[in-house]
Amino acid sequence: MTLTTTDRYARSKELFAAAQAVIPGGVNSPVRAFRGVGGTPIFFASGSGAHVEDVDGNRYIDYVLSWGPLLLGHAHPAVIQAITEQAARGTSFGAPTALETELAELVIKLVPSIEQVRFVNSGTEATMSALRLARAHTGREKIVKFIGCYHGHADMLLVQAGSGVATLGLPDSPGVPASTAAATLTVEYNDLEAVTELFRVHGDSIAAVIVEPIAANMGFVLPEPGFLQGLRDLTRNHGTVLIMDEVMTGFRAAPGGAQSVWGIDPDLTCLGKVIGGGLPVGAYAGKKEIMQKVAPAGPMYQAGTLSGNPLAMAAGLAMLHTAFDSIDGAPTPFQRAAGRAQTLADGMRSLSEETGVPLQVGNVGTMFGFYFLKDAGAKVRSYAEAKQRVDADRFTRFFWAMCERGVYLAPSQFEAGFVSSAHDTVDIAVTLTAARESLLAARG
Numbered sequence: 001m002t003l004t005t006t007d008r009y010a011r012s013k014e015l016f017a018a019a020q021a022v023i024p025g026g027v028n029s030p031v032r033a034f035r036g037v038g039g040t041p042i043f044f045a046s047g048s049g050a051h052v053e054d055v056d057g058n059r060y061i062d063y064v065l066s067w068g069p070l071l072l073g074h075a076h077p078a079v080i081q082a083i084t085e086q087a088a089r090g091t092s093f094g095a096p097t098a099l100e101t102e103l104a105e106l107v108i109k110l111v112p113s114i115e116q117v118r119f120v121n122s123g124t125e126a127t128m129s130a131l132r133l134a135r136a137h138t139g140r141e142k143i144v145k146f147i148g149c150y151h152g153h154a155d156m157l158l159v160q161a162g163s164g165v166a167t168l169g170l171p172d173s174p175g176v177p178a179s180t181a182a183a184t185l186t187v188e189y190n191d192l193e194a195v196t197e198l199f200r201v202h203g204d205s206i207a208a209v210i211v212e213p214i215a216a217n218m219g220f221v222l223p224e225p226g227f228l229q230g231l232r233d234l235t236r237n238h239g240t241v242l243i244m245d246e247v248m249t250g251f252r253a254a255p256g257g258a259q260s261v262w263g264i265d266p267d268l269t270c271l272g273k274v275i276g277g278g279l280p281v282g283a284y285a286g287k288k289e290i291m292q293k294v295a296p297a298g299p300m301y302q303a304g305t306l307s308g309n310p311l312a313m314a315a316g317l318a319m320l321h322t323a324f325d326s327i328d329g330a331p332t333p334f335q336r337a338a339g340r341a342q343t344l345a346d347g348m349r350s351l352s353e354e355t356g357v358p359l360q361v362g363n364v365g366t367m368f369g370f371y372f373l374k375d376a377g378a379k380v381r382s383y384a385e386a387k388q389r390v391d392a393d394r395f396t397r398f399f400w401a402m403c404e405r406g407v408y409l410a411p412s413q414f415e416a417g418f419v420s421s422a423h424d425t426v427d428i429a430v431t432l433t434a435a436r437e438s439l440l441a442a443r444g
C-alpha cells in the first residue's frame, strides 16, 4: 500500500513499520495487531473522557477503553490526581503501605464472596496464582477450563484460549509443555452435561474449575440459566475449588461482579483491569480458609517486587470510589455508564432489524458485544458455535467503516466492548448513526 498525504492512517503506518523492526509483530500484546481485520493498527496519541486521538489527528469515540480498565474514561481527574499525588511521595517501596489494606477493604466490601485479597500486577498473574492455590489447597492437579475462555497466558491456561489465540488461529501455543496442557481438561462453555461427565470420570482429581462468568474473550456469551449454579453445585460436591475469573467482568458487569448478577458464591475470584484504575494491577481473592494458604500465612509461594504498587493502589482506589459513590442521590458514574450501554445495545438491536443485518447483541452492566451472524435466528452459546456462525468479512467491513466515522471498536468480534461514565448521550447517538451507515455499508 502506498503512503499518501491523504491516507488517514499514514503516521500509524510509519510507526507500525518502525515498531515491527524492534518489537515482535510491532505490538506488545497480539490483540493489538489488527490481524482479525487486516490493515495496520491505529497508534494513539492521547485520550480524554470517552474520546481518543490517533497520531494522524483522527478522533474517535472509544469503546475499547484499554480493553476494559477505564470505567471512568481516559484521564479522569480523580484518578490523575491520585496518581500524581502518590508519585510525588514515592512510586514504590517494596514494603507495605496503608493503600493496599484500604483497597483490599474496598474490594471485600464490594464483592460479597471475598474475605481476603492478594494483589499482583496483571490478570495473568492472578489466574496463574489462583490455580496454584487451588492445587495447593486440594492436593490435586487437574483443572477444568472452558473452550474460548481466556484467563491470561500462563502455560496451563493457554489451552483452547479464545480471542487473541482465536483471532490468530493458533490452536494452542508452542512452548507449552504437553505434560502441563495434559492436566487441563477443556469443555465447551454452557455445556453443563459435559462438565458433569468430566466430574463423573475425574471428579476426585480435579483441583479447580476456572470460568469467565460471562464469556467475553470469544465475543460476548452469557451463561445459560443454571450453568454457573450447576458448576457451583458440582464443585462443592467434589471438594473442587470454583474460580471465577472476573478480570474483565469485575466492577464492570456490576459493582459486585458478574457473580453478584447470577447470585453465585465462588471460592476464589480473579480480578484485574478496572481494579488498577488504568495501571497494572491484578488480584486473586476469596475465602479466608483458602487464602490463608498463601505465603507467608501459609505454604503456597507467590511474590512480586512491584505487587501492591502504591501508584496502582492509589489509582484503583480513586477509580472504585468515584465509580460507585453517589453524590446527593444521583445515579453513580457506574449506573450512568450502564444506562448508556443499555441504550447502545438496544440501538444496535433495532438497527439489526432495520438494516436486515443479523446481529446477536448482548449487554450486562457497562459491557456489551455483538456477533455478525451468517443466518438470522442463529444463536451463539459457545466457542464452537461462534466459529461456525459468525460472518468475519462483514465484521471487517463494519469495523473499518466505523473507524472512518470516528468510532473505535475492538478490532475483532471475538472481543467485548466497554462503555465508560464519560460516554454521554451525544456519544451514543453519534455512534448509532455511524453504526446505521456502517451496517448498510457492510451489508454489501
Ligand SMILES: *Cc1c(COP(=O)(O)O)cnc(C)c1O
Pocket (backbone or CB within 6 Å): 121, 122, 123, 124, 125, 127, 150, 151, 152, 153, 212, 217, 245, 246, 247, 248, 249, 272, 273, 282
Ligand atoms: C484480560 C484478561 C485476563 C488477563 O489479564 P492481563 O492483565 O491481560 O494479564 C485474564 N482473564 C480474563 C477474563 C481477562 O479478560
